[in-house]
Amino acid sequence: MIEREQAEANRQMQMIETCRERIRQKSKKMGRPLTYHISTFGCQMNFKDSEKLAGILERLGYLAVETEEADFVLLNTCTVRENANQKVYGHLGQLKSYKKKNPDMMIALCGCMMQEQQVVTRIKERYRFVDIIFGTHNIYKLAELINNRLSSDAMIIDIWNDAKEIVEDLPTVRKFSFKAGVNIMFGCNNFCSYCIVPYVRGRERSREPEDIIKEIQQLVSEGVVEVMLLGQNVNSYGKNLEHPVSFAQLLQKVEEIPGLKRIRFMTSHPKDLSEELIQVMKHSDKICRHLHLPIQSGSTRLLDKMNRRYTKEQYLMLVERLRTAIPDLSLTTDIIVGFPGETEEDFLETIDVVKKAEYDSAYTFLYSKRTGTPAAVMEDQIPEAVAKERFLRLLSVVAETSAKRTAALVGQTVEVLVEERSEQDASMVTGRLSNNLLVHFIGEDTLIGSLQNVHLDESRGFYFLGSLA
Ligand code: SAH
Ligand code: SF4
Ligand code: F3S
Numbered sequence: 001m002i003e004r005e006q007a008e009a010n011r012q013m014q015m016i017e018t019c020r021e022r023i024r025q026k027s028k029k030m031g032r033p034l035t036y037h038i039s040t041f042g043c044q045m046n047f048k049d050s051e052k053l054a055g056i057l058e059r060l061g062y063l064a065v066e067t068e069e070a071d072f073v074l075l076n077t078c079t080v081r082e083n084a085n086q087k088v089y090g091h092l093g094q095l096k097s098y099k100k101k102n103p104d105m106m107i108a109l110c111g112c113m114m115q116e117q118q119v120v121t122r123i124k125e126r127y128r129f130v131d132i133i134f135g136t137h138n139i140y141k142l143a144e145l146i147n148n149r150l151s152s153d154a155m156i157i158d159i160w161n162d163a164k165e166i167v168e169d170l171p172t173v174r175k176f177s178f179k180a181g182v183n184i185m186f187g188c189n190n191f192c193s194y195c196i197v198p199y200v201r202g203r204e205r206s207r208e209p210e211d212i213i214k215e216i217q218q219l220v221s222e223g224v225v226e227v228m229l230l231g232q233n234v235n236s237y238g239k240n241l242e243h244p245v246s247f248a249q250l251l252q253k254v255e256e257i258p259g260l261k262r263i264r265f266m267t268s269h270p271k272d273l274s275e276e277l278i279q280v281m282k283h284s285d286k287i288c289r290h291l292h293l294p295i296q297s298g299s300t301r302l303l304d305k306m307n308r309r310y311t312k313e314q315y316l317m318l319v320e321r322l323r324t325a326i327p328d329l330s331l332t333t334d335i336i337v338g339f340p341g342e343t344e345e346d347f348l349e350t351i352d353v354v355k356k357a358e359y360d361s362a363y364t365f366l367y368s369k370r371t372g373t374p375a376a377v378m379e380d381q382i383p384e385a386v387a388k389e390r391f392l393r394l395l396s397v398v399a400e401t402s403a404k405r406t407a408a409l410v411g412q413t414v415e416v417l418v419e420e421r422s423e424q425d426a427s428m429v430t431g432r433l434s435n436n437l438l439v440h441f442i443g444e445d446t447l448i449g450s451l452q453n454v455h456l457d458e459s460r461g462f463y464f465l466g467s468l469a
Pocket of ligand 3: 041042043044045046077078079080112113197200201
Protein backbone atom coordinates (compact mmCIF):
# COMPACT_ATOMS: atom_id res chain seq x y z
CA MET A 1 0.00 0.00 0.00
CA ILE A 2 1.41 3.38 -0.88
CA GLU A 3 1.95 6.05 1.76
CA ARG A 4 -0.75 8.38 0.50
CA GLU A 5 -3.33 5.60 0.78
CA GLN A 6 -2.23 4.78 4.32
CA ALA A 7 -2.44 8.47 5.24
CA GLU A 8 -5.98 8.71 3.87
CA ALA A 9 -6.99 5.55 5.75
CA ASN A 10 -5.65 7.10 8.98
CA ARG A 11 -7.52 10.33 8.28
CA GLN A 12 -10.74 8.38 7.84
CA MET A 13 -10.17 6.52 11.11
CA GLN A 14 -10.05 9.97 12.74
CA MET A 15 -13.31 10.90 11.01
CA ILE A 16 -14.86 7.72 12.33
CA GLU A 17 -13.83 8.64 15.90
CA THR A 18 -15.29 12.16 15.62
CA CYS A 19 -18.49 10.92 14.06
CA ARG A 20 -18.80 8.08 16.57
CA GLU A 21 -18.85 10.61 19.40
CA ARG A 22 -21.56 12.66 17.70
CA ILE A 23 -23.68 9.58 17.14
CA ARG A 24 -23.19 8.62 20.80
CA GLN A 25 -24.48 12.02 21.88
CA LYS A 26 -27.45 11.73 19.58
CA SER A 27 -28.31 8.29 20.83
CA LYS A 28 -28.02 9.48 24.46
CA LYS A 29 -30.44 12.30 23.73
CA MET A 30 -32.90 9.92 22.10
CA GLY A 31 -32.50 7.35 24.83
CA ARG A 32 -31.96 4.45 22.43
CA PRO A 33 -29.33 3.14 20.04
CA LEU A 34 -29.45 4.46 16.47
CA THR A 35 -30.21 1.88 13.79
CA TYR A 36 -29.11 1.42 10.17
CA HIS A 37 -30.12 -0.52 7.12
CA ILE A 38 -28.33 -0.95 3.80
CA SER A 39 -30.25 -2.09 0.71
CA THR A 40 -27.91 -3.33 -1.98
CA PHE A 41 -28.75 -3.65 -5.66
CA GLY A 42 -26.63 -5.10 -8.45
CA CYS A 43 -23.58 -7.30 -8.53
CA GLN A 44 -21.08 -8.91 -6.15
CA MET A 45 -18.91 -5.80 -6.33
CA ASN A 46 -21.75 -3.76 -4.83
CA PHE A 47 -22.39 -6.36 -2.14
CA LYS A 48 -18.73 -6.24 -1.24
CA ASP A 49 -18.88 -2.43 -1.03
CA SER A 50 -21.91 -2.71 1.23
CA GLU A 51 -19.95 -4.88 3.67
CA LYS A 52 -17.36 -2.13 3.91
CA LEU A 53 -20.05 0.53 4.37
CA ALA A 54 -21.72 -1.59 7.07
CA GLY A 55 -18.33 -1.93 8.76
CA ILE A 56 -18.04 1.84 9.01
CA LEU A 57 -21.64 2.31 10.21
CA GLU A 58 -21.22 -0.30 12.94
CA ARG A 59 -18.00 1.32 14.06
CA LEU A 60 -19.94 4.56 14.32
CA GLY A 61 -22.29 2.85 16.75
CA TYR A 62 -25.24 2.17 14.49
CA LEU A 63 -27.11 -1.08 15.06
CA ALA A 64 -28.15 -3.22 12.05
CA VAL A 65 -31.90 -3.75 11.51
CA GLU A 66 -33.77 -5.69 8.85
CA THR A 67 -36.12 -2.88 7.82
CA GLU A 68 -35.65 0.40 5.99
CA GLU A 69 -37.52 2.08 8.84
CA ALA A 70 -34.20 2.93 10.46
CA ASP A 71 -32.24 6.02 11.56
CA PHE A 72 -29.71 5.68 8.76
CA VAL A 73 -30.73 4.13 5.45
CA LEU A 74 -28.30 3.64 2.63
CA LEU A 75 -29.29 2.52 -0.87
CA ASN A 76 -26.29 1.11 -2.72
CA THR A 77 -27.55 1.36 -6.27
CA CYS A 78 -26.99 -0.37 -9.62
CA THR A 79 -27.66 1.05 -13.07
CA VAL A 80 -26.69 -1.80 -15.36
CA ARG A 81 -30.28 -2.08 -16.61
CA GLU A 82 -33.21 0.32 -16.44
CA ASN A 83 -35.20 -1.87 -14.04
CA ALA A 84 -32.36 -1.72 -11.50
CA ASN A 85 -32.74 2.05 -11.69
CA GLN A 86 -36.52 1.99 -11.28
CA LYS A 87 -36.30 -0.11 -8.13
CA VAL A 88 -34.29 2.61 -6.43
CA TYR A 89 -36.89 5.28 -7.16
CA GLY A 90 -39.50 2.89 -5.76
CA HIS A 91 -37.58 2.59 -2.49
CA LEU A 92 -37.12 6.35 -2.30
CA GLY A 93 -40.89 6.87 -2.38
CA GLN A 94 -41.26 4.62 0.65
CA LEU A 95 -38.34 6.23 2.48
CA LYS A 96 -39.95 9.64 2.15
CA SER A 97 -42.89 8.49 4.28
CA TYR A 98 -40.56 6.95 6.90
CA LYS A 99 -38.69 10.20 7.17
CA LYS A 100 -41.92 12.08 7.80
CA LYS A 101 -42.39 9.95 10.90
CA ASN A 102 -38.75 10.22 11.97
CA PRO A 103 -37.35 13.62 10.89
CA ASP A 104 -33.94 12.76 12.35
CA MET A 105 -33.61 9.92 9.89
CA MET A 106 -30.75 10.15 7.39
CA ILE A 107 -31.05 8.83 3.86
CA ALA A 108 -27.95 8.23 1.79
CA LEU A 109 -27.52 7.06 -1.79
CA CYS A 110 -24.38 5.62 -3.29
CA GLY A 111 -23.25 3.20 -5.98
CA CYS A 112 -23.25 3.10 -9.73
CA MET A 113 -26.42 5.09 -10.42
CA MET A 114 -24.97 8.07 -8.57
CA GLN A 115 -22.11 8.26 -11.08
CA GLU A 116 -24.64 9.41 -13.66
CA GLN A 117 -25.11 13.16 -13.83
CA GLN A 118 -28.78 13.01 -14.86
CA VAL A 119 -29.63 10.82 -11.87
CA VAL A 120 -28.04 13.21 -9.38
CA THR A 121 -29.85 16.15 -11.01
CA ARG A 122 -33.17 14.32 -10.73
CA ILE A 123 -32.60 13.51 -7.06
CA LYS A 124 -31.60 17.08 -6.26
CA GLU A 125 -34.78 18.34 -7.88
CA ARG A 126 -37.35 15.78 -6.89
CA TYR A 127 -36.04 13.95 -3.83
CA ARG A 128 -34.87 16.75 -1.61
CA PHE A 129 -35.27 14.72 1.55
CA VAL A 130 -32.12 12.75 0.63
CA ASP A 131 -29.23 13.69 2.94
CA ILE A 132 -26.08 12.31 1.33
CA ILE A 133 -25.13 11.25 -2.19
CA PHE A 134 -21.78 9.71 -3.01
CA GLY A 135 -20.45 7.50 -5.78
CA THR A 136 -18.42 4.35 -6.33
CA HIS A 137 -14.94 5.79 -5.85
CA ASN A 138 -15.17 7.25 -2.36
CA ILE A 139 -17.19 4.81 -0.26
CA TYR A 140 -14.44 4.80 2.36
CA LYS A 141 -15.35 8.44 3.13
CA LEU A 142 -18.76 7.58 4.61
CA ALA A 143 -17.93 8.78 8.15
CA GLU A 144 -16.59 12.07 6.81
CA LEU A 145 -19.75 12.58 4.75
CA ILE A 146 -22.00 11.90 7.75
CA ASN A 147 -19.92 14.38 9.75
CA ASN A 148 -20.40 16.96 7.03
CA ARG A 149 -24.13 16.37 6.96
CA LEU A 150 -24.40 16.72 10.72
CA SER A 151 -22.71 20.13 10.43
CA SER A 152 -24.82 21.38 7.55
CA ASP A 153 -28.42 21.91 6.53
CA ALA A 154 -27.93 21.01 2.91
CA MET A 155 -27.74 17.76 0.98
CA ILE A 156 -24.12 16.55 0.83
CA ILE A 157 -23.02 15.49 -2.65
CA ASP A 158 -19.58 14.04 -3.24
CA ILE A 159 -19.01 12.22 -6.51
CA TRP A 160 -15.66 11.57 -8.15
CA ASN A 161 -15.13 10.75 -11.79
CA ASP A 162 -12.38 8.29 -11.09
CA ALA A 163 -10.56 6.72 -8.16
CA LYS A 164 -7.75 8.67 -6.58
CA GLU A 165 -6.51 5.99 -4.25
CA ILE A 166 -7.53 2.51 -3.17
CA VAL A 167 -8.24 2.87 0.54
CA GLU A 168 -8.72 -0.57 2.01
CA ASP A 169 -7.72 -0.75 5.66
CA LEU A 170 -11.07 0.19 7.13
CA PRO A 171 -13.57 -1.83 9.17
CA THR A 172 -15.88 -4.24 7.38
CA VAL A 173 -18.62 -6.66 8.37
CA ARG A 174 -19.12 -9.87 6.50
CA LYS A 175 -22.43 -11.53 5.79
CA PHE A 176 -20.98 -15.03 6.12
CA SER A 177 -18.28 -16.00 8.61
CA PHE A 178 -16.93 -18.80 6.42
CA LYS A 179 -16.86 -17.28 2.92
CA ALA A 180 -15.93 -13.85 1.63
CA GLY A 181 -15.57 -11.82 -1.52
CA VAL A 182 -12.19 -10.22 -2.16
CA ASN A 183 -11.70 -7.42 -4.67
CA ILE A 184 -8.72 -8.07 -6.87
CA MET A 185 -9.40 -5.22 -9.27
CA PHE A 186 -11.76 -2.33 -9.78
CA GLY A 187 -13.29 -0.78 -12.88
CA CYS A 188 -13.36 -1.97 -16.46
CA ASN A 189 -11.63 -0.99 -19.71
CA ASN A 190 -13.62 -3.07 -22.15
CA PHE A 191 -16.40 -0.73 -23.16
CA CYS A 192 -18.79 -3.35 -24.46
CA SER A 193 -21.09 -1.12 -26.47
CA TYR A 194 -24.23 -1.79 -24.39
CA CYS A 195 -22.60 -1.50 -20.98
CA ILE A 196 -22.56 1.39 -18.52
CA VAL A 197 -20.12 -0.19 -16.05
CA PRO A 198 -16.89 1.36 -17.42
CA TYR A 199 -18.50 4.80 -17.14
CA VAL A 200 -19.67 4.37 -13.57
CA ARG A 201 -16.85 2.26 -12.16
CA GLY A 202 -13.95 3.97 -13.89
CA ARG A 203 -10.79 2.58 -15.45
CA GLU A 204 -9.39 -0.82 -14.60
CA ARG A 205 -7.05 -0.89 -11.60
CA SER A 206 -5.57 -4.04 -10.10
CA ARG A 207 -4.63 -4.38 -6.46
CA GLU A 208 -1.10 -5.48 -5.58
CA PRO A 209 -0.89 -9.26 -5.16
CA GLU A 210 0.71 -8.85 -1.72
CA ASP A 211 -2.28 -6.84 -0.48
CA ILE A 212 -4.70 -9.45 -1.82
CA ILE A 213 -2.78 -12.33 -0.22
CA LYS A 214 -2.54 -10.48 3.08
CA GLU A 215 -6.28 -9.87 3.09
CA ILE A 216 -7.05 -13.53 2.35
CA GLN A 217 -4.63 -14.73 5.04
CA GLN A 218 -6.42 -12.48 7.50
CA LEU A 219 -9.82 -13.82 6.39
CA VAL A 220 -8.62 -17.41 6.78
CA SER A 221 -7.38 -16.62 10.28
CA GLU A 222 -10.92 -15.42 11.03
CA GLY A 223 -12.44 -18.72 9.85
CA VAL A 224 -13.03 -18.16 6.14
CA VAL A 225 -12.64 -21.31 4.01
CA GLU A 226 -13.86 -20.02 0.64
CA VAL A 227 -13.00 -16.82 -1.19
CA MET A 228 -14.51 -15.32 -4.30
CA LEU A 229 -12.01 -13.14 -6.17
CA LEU A 230 -13.94 -10.25 -7.66
CA GLY A 231 -13.42 -8.12 -10.74
CA GLN A 232 -15.35 -7.16 -13.88
CA ASN A 233 -12.76 -8.96 -15.98
CA VAL A 234 -10.48 -11.01 -13.74
CA ASN A 235 -8.63 -12.45 -16.75
CA SER A 236 -6.95 -9.14 -17.36
CA TYR A 237 -5.85 -8.85 -13.73
CA GLY A 238 -2.38 -7.49 -13.09
CA LYS A 239 -1.57 -6.28 -16.58
CA ASN A 240 -1.19 -2.68 -15.47
CA LEU A 241 0.71 -3.26 -12.25
CA GLU A 242 4.20 -1.86 -11.97
CA HIS A 243 5.43 -5.46 -11.82
CA PRO A 244 2.82 -7.26 -13.96
CA VAL A 245 1.36 -10.49 -12.60
CA SER A 246 -1.09 -12.67 -14.51
CA PHE A 247 -4.39 -13.80 -13.03
CA ALA A 248 -3.20 -17.41 -13.25
CA GLN A 249 -0.11 -16.49 -11.24
CA LEU A 250 -2.24 -14.76 -8.64
CA LEU A 251 -4.41 -17.87 -8.35
CA GLN A 252 -1.33 -19.99 -7.74
CA LYS A 253 -0.30 -17.71 -4.89
CA VAL A 254 -3.77 -17.82 -3.38
CA GLU A 255 -3.78 -21.61 -3.66
CA GLU A 256 -0.73 -21.75 -1.38
CA ILE A 257 -2.51 -20.11 1.55
CA PRO A 258 -2.84 -22.77 4.26
CA GLY A 259 -6.32 -23.29 5.66
CA LEU A 260 -8.07 -21.91 2.58
CA LYS A 261 -10.22 -24.66 1.05
CA ARG A 262 -12.00 -23.19 -1.96
CA ILE A 263 -11.30 -20.47 -4.50
CA ARG A 264 -13.88 -18.94 -6.82
CA PHE A 265 -13.66 -15.96 -9.14
CA MET A 266 -15.88 -13.72 -11.26
CA THR A 267 -16.13 -12.60 -14.02
CA SER A 268 -14.12 -14.05 -16.89
CA HIS A 269 -14.12 -12.29 -20.23
CA PRO A 270 -13.70 -14.91 -22.98
CA LYS A 271 -11.27 -12.75 -24.97
CA ASP A 272 -8.69 -12.74 -22.15
CA LEU A 273 -8.98 -16.31 -20.90
CA SER A 274 -5.48 -17.75 -21.21
CA GLU A 275 -4.19 -21.28 -21.68
CA GLU A 276 -2.15 -20.65 -18.53
CA LEU A 277 -5.39 -20.17 -16.57
CA ILE A 278 -6.87 -23.40 -17.97
CA GLN A 279 -3.77 -25.30 -16.87
CA VAL A 280 -3.75 -23.74 -13.40
CA MET A 281 -7.43 -24.59 -12.94
CA LYS A 282 -6.88 -28.10 -14.19
CA HIS A 283 -4.11 -28.83 -11.68
CA SER A 284 -5.60 -26.98 -8.73
CA ASP A 285 -7.11 -28.67 -5.68
CA LYS A 286 -8.80 -25.53 -4.43
CA ILE A 287 -10.17 -23.72 -7.49
CA CYS A 288 -13.82 -24.63 -7.82
CA ARG A 289 -15.05 -26.47 -10.90
CA HIS A 290 -17.06 -23.53 -12.11
CA LEU A 291 -16.48 -20.87 -14.70
CA HIS A 292 -18.79 -17.98 -15.44
CA LEU A 293 -18.06 -17.14 -19.05
CA PRO A 294 -20.50 -14.57 -20.43
CA ILE A 295 -21.15 -14.94 -24.14
CA GLN A 296 -23.79 -12.16 -24.49
CA SER A 297 -24.75 -13.31 -28.00
CA GLY A 298 -24.06 -16.26 -30.27
CA SER A 299 -23.99 -14.13 -33.40
CA THR A 300 -20.52 -13.06 -34.52
CA ARG A 301 -22.08 -10.10 -36.29
CA LEU A 302 -23.68 -8.88 -33.06
CA LEU A 303 -20.62 -9.72 -30.96
CA ASP A 304 -18.73 -7.34 -33.20
CA LYS A 305 -21.34 -4.61 -32.70
CA MET A 306 -21.18 -5.31 -28.97
CA ASN A 307 -17.40 -4.82 -29.06
CA ARG A 308 -16.81 -8.17 -27.36
CA ARG A 309 -13.77 -8.99 -29.48
CA TYR A 310 -14.36 -12.71 -30.04
CA THR A 311 -16.41 -14.69 -32.56
CA LYS A 312 -18.93 -17.44 -32.00
CA GLU A 313 -16.39 -19.95 -33.27
CA GLN A 314 -13.61 -18.69 -31.00
CA TYR A 315 -15.94 -18.90 -28.02
CA LEU A 316 -17.03 -22.46 -28.83
CA MET A 317 -13.41 -23.49 -29.34
CA LEU A 318 -12.57 -22.07 -25.94
CA VAL A 319 -15.43 -24.06 -24.41
CA GLU A 320 -14.12 -27.19 -26.05
CA ARG A 321 -10.59 -26.61 -24.72
CA LEU A 322 -12.01 -26.06 -21.24
CA ARG A 323 -14.17 -29.19 -21.39
CA THR A 324 -11.26 -31.30 -22.59
CA ALA A 325 -8.90 -30.03 -19.89
CA ILE A 326 -11.45 -30.00 -17.04
CA PRO A 327 -14.24 -32.49 -17.80
CA ASP A 328 -16.18 -31.84 -14.58
CA LEU A 329 -16.24 -28.08 -15.12
CA SER A 330 -19.58 -26.36 -14.84
CA LEU A 331 -20.10 -23.45 -17.22
CA THR A 332 -22.49 -20.58 -16.73
CA THR A 333 -23.05 -17.52 -18.86
CA ASP A 334 -24.80 -14.18 -19.38
CA ILE A 335 -26.90 -13.56 -22.48
CA ILE A 336 -28.51 -10.37 -23.75
CA VAL A 337 -31.63 -10.67 -25.92
CA GLY A 338 -32.82 -7.87 -28.16
CA PHE A 339 -29.56 -6.00 -28.74
CA PRO A 340 -30.06 -3.35 -31.48
CA GLY A 341 -30.23 -4.96 -34.91
CA GLU A 342 -30.74 -8.52 -33.59
CA THR A 343 -32.43 -10.58 -36.32
CA GLU A 344 -34.13 -13.95 -35.96
CA GLU A 345 -30.97 -15.48 -37.50
CA ASP A 346 -28.76 -13.79 -34.91
CA PHE A 347 -31.01 -15.06 -32.17
CA LEU A 348 -30.91 -18.62 -33.52
CA GLU A 349 -27.10 -18.43 -33.35
CA THR A 350 -27.46 -17.70 -29.63
CA ILE A 351 -29.77 -20.70 -29.18
CA ASP A 352 -27.22 -22.79 -31.06
CA VAL A 353 -24.43 -21.79 -28.67
CA VAL A 354 -26.58 -22.55 -25.62
CA LYS A 355 -27.18 -26.04 -26.97
CA LYS A 356 -23.54 -26.63 -27.89
CA ALA A 357 -21.96 -25.16 -24.76
CA GLU A 358 -24.41 -27.02 -22.48
CA TYR A 359 -24.46 -24.41 -19.77
CA ASP A 360 -25.30 -25.40 -16.23
CA SER A 361 -27.20 -22.17 -16.07
CA ALA A 362 -27.48 -18.89 -17.91
CA TYR A 363 -28.46 -15.44 -16.72
CA THR A 364 -30.61 -13.98 -19.47
CA PHE A 365 -31.34 -10.29 -19.82
CA LEU A 366 -33.53 -8.20 -22.05
CA TYR A 367 -31.37 -5.53 -23.65
CA SER A 368 -31.76 -2.27 -21.77
CA LYS A 369 -30.76 1.02 -23.36
CA ARG A 370 -28.20 2.89 -21.24
CA THR A 371 -27.81 6.57 -22.03
CA GLY A 372 -24.24 7.43 -22.89
CA THR A 373 -23.29 4.02 -24.28
CA PRO A 374 -22.68 3.56 -28.03
CA ALA A 375 -25.49 1.00 -28.37
CA ALA A 376 -28.06 3.49 -27.09
CA VAL A 377 -27.80 5.45 -30.34
CA MET A 378 -27.58 2.46 -32.67
CA GLU A 379 -30.28 2.17 -35.29
CA ASP A 380 -32.79 -0.62 -35.32
CA GLN A 381 -33.65 -0.88 -31.62
CA ILE A 382 -35.73 -4.04 -31.22
CA PRO A 383 -39.44 -3.72 -30.31
CA GLU A 384 -40.10 -4.98 -26.80
CA ALA A 385 -42.63 -7.59 -27.90
CA VAL A 386 -40.12 -9.19 -30.28
CA ALA A 387 -37.39 -9.24 -27.65
CA LYS A 388 -39.71 -10.70 -25.02
CA GLU A 389 -40.85 -13.48 -27.29
CA ARG A 390 -37.22 -14.42 -28.01
CA PHE A 391 -36.39 -14.17 -24.34
CA LEU A 392 -39.05 -16.75 -23.44
CA ARG A 393 -37.83 -19.11 -26.14
CA LEU A 394 -34.29 -18.76 -24.84
CA LEU A 395 -35.40 -19.46 -21.26
CA SER A 396 -36.92 -22.78 -22.22
CA VAL A 397 -33.78 -23.91 -24.06
CA VAL A 398 -31.62 -22.88 -21.10
CA ALA A 399 -33.91 -24.75 -18.68
CA GLU A 400 -33.65 -27.86 -20.85
CA THR A 401 -29.83 -27.89 -21.05
CA SER A 402 -29.35 -27.10 -17.38
CA ALA A 403 -31.82 -29.78 -16.29
CA LYS A 404 -29.86 -32.27 -18.40
CA ARG A 405 -26.56 -31.23 -16.77
CA THR A 406 -27.97 -31.39 -13.26
CA ALA A 407 -29.65 -34.75 -13.80
CA ALA A 408 -26.34 -36.27 -14.92
CA LEU A 409 -24.88 -35.75 -11.43
CA VAL A 410 -27.65 -37.55 -9.50
CA GLY A 411 -26.32 -40.54 -7.60
CA GLN A 412 -22.90 -39.00 -6.94
CA THR A 413 -21.52 -38.09 -3.54
CA VAL A 414 -19.92 -34.68 -3.57
CA GLU A 415 -18.27 -32.28 -1.17
CA VAL A 416 -20.34 -29.20 -0.35
CA LEU A 417 -19.85 -26.10 1.74
CA VAL A 418 -22.90 -25.80 3.99
CA GLU A 419 -24.04 -22.18 3.78
CA GLU A 420 -27.35 -21.62 5.51
CA ARG A 421 -30.69 -22.99 6.55
CA SER A 422 -32.71 -23.79 3.45
CA GLU A 423 -35.13 -21.08 2.46
CA GLN A 424 -37.63 -23.63 1.23
CA ASP A 425 -37.67 -26.10 4.09
CA ALA A 426 -36.68 -25.26 7.66
CA SER A 427 -35.59 -28.82 8.41
CA MET A 428 -32.94 -28.59 5.69
CA VAL A 429 -29.67 -26.81 5.16
CA THR A 430 -28.25 -25.65 1.82
CA GLY A 431 -24.84 -26.66 0.58
CA ARG A 432 -22.90 -25.39 -2.41
CA LEU A 433 -21.12 -27.82 -4.68
CA SER A 434 -17.73 -27.01 -6.14
CA ASN A 435 -19.56 -26.46 -9.43
CA ASN A 436 -21.72 -23.79 -7.75
CA LEU A 437 -24.99 -25.75 -7.80
CA LEU A 438 -26.98 -26.01 -4.57
CA VAL A 439 -28.19 -29.07 -2.69
CA HIS A 440 -30.75 -29.05 0.10
CA PHE A 441 -30.54 -31.79 2.74
CA ILE A 442 -31.70 -32.52 6.28
CA GLY A 443 -29.14 -31.15 8.71
CA GLU A 444 -28.41 -29.20 11.88
CA ASP A 445 -27.27 -25.57 12.16
CA THR A 446 -23.92 -26.80 13.47
CA LEU A 447 -23.06 -27.93 9.92
CA ILE A 448 -23.16 -24.35 8.62
CA GLY A 449 -19.71 -23.22 7.52
CA SER A 450 -18.30 -26.74 7.24
CA LEU A 451 -17.48 -28.92 4.25
CA GLN A 452 -19.57 -32.11 4.12
CA ASN A 453 -20.01 -35.04 1.80
CA VAL A 454 -23.54 -35.19 0.48
CA HIS A 455 -25.26 -37.76 -1.70
CA LEU A 456 -27.23 -36.18 -4.55
CA ASP A 457 -30.55 -38.03 -4.38
CA GLU A 458 -32.69 -36.11 -6.81
CA SER A 459 -32.42 -33.29 -9.34
CA ARG A 460 -34.94 -30.47 -9.33
CA GLY A 461 -33.76 -28.72 -12.50
CA PHE A 462 -31.53 -26.03 -11.02
CA TYR A 463 -30.74 -27.69 -7.68
CA PHE A 464 -30.65 -31.01 -5.87
CA LEU A 465 -32.21 -32.74 -2.93
CA GLY A 466 -29.66 -34.83 -1.09
CA SER A 467 -28.65 -36.51 2.13
CA LEU A 468 -25.54 -36.49 4.29
CA ALA A 469 -23.23 -39.28 3.17
N1 SAH B 1 -18.10 -7.74 -16.43
C1 SAH B 1 -19.04 -8.72 -16.64
C2 SAH B 1 -20.49 -8.30 -16.63
C3 SAH B 1 -20.97 -7.21 -15.77
S1 SAH B 1 -22.62 -6.71 -16.03
C4 SAH B 1 -18.75 -9.33 -18.01
O1 SAH B 1 -18.20 -8.71 -18.88
O2 SAH B 1 -19.21 -10.42 -18.23
C5 SAH B 1 -23.50 -8.24 -15.88
C6 SAH B 1 -24.28 -8.61 -17.08
O3 SAH B 1 -25.31 -7.65 -17.31
C7 SAH B 1 -23.52 -8.62 -18.39
O4 SAH B 1 -22.80 -9.78 -18.57
C8 SAH B 1 -24.62 -8.46 -19.41
O5 SAH B 1 -25.12 -9.70 -19.81
C9 SAH B 1 -25.69 -7.71 -18.66
N2 SAH B 1 -25.81 -6.35 -19.17
C10 SAH B 1 -24.90 -5.36 -19.12
N3 SAH B 1 -25.38 -4.26 -19.72
C11 SAH B 1 -26.63 -4.55 -20.16
C12 SAH B 1 -27.64 -3.84 -20.85
N4 SAH B 1 -27.46 -2.59 -21.23
N5 SAH B 1 -28.81 -4.48 -21.11
C13 SAH B 1 -29.02 -5.74 -20.72
N6 SAH B 1 -28.11 -6.46 -20.08
C14 SAH B 1 -26.91 -5.89 -19.79
FE1 SF4 C 1 -19.48 -4.24 -19.03
FE2 SF4 C 1 -18.08 -5.46 -20.91
FE3 SF4 C 1 -16.82 -4.39 -18.81
FE4 SF4 C 1 -18.32 -6.54 -18.49
S1 SF4 C 1 -16.44 -6.41 -19.72
S2 SF4 C 1 -18.32 -4.74 -17.22
S3 SF4 C 1 -19.97 -6.24 -19.94
S4 SF4 C 1 -17.93 -3.30 -20.40
FE1 F3S D 1 -24.64 -2.73 -11.34
FE2 F3S D 1 -22.55 -1.31 -10.85
FE3 F3S D 1 -22.42 -3.90 -10.58
S1 F3S D 1 -23.97 -0.96 -12.48
S2 F3S D 1 -23.88 -4.64 -12.06
S3 F3S D 1 -23.66 -2.56 -9.40
S4 F3S D 1 -20.79 -2.58 -11.26
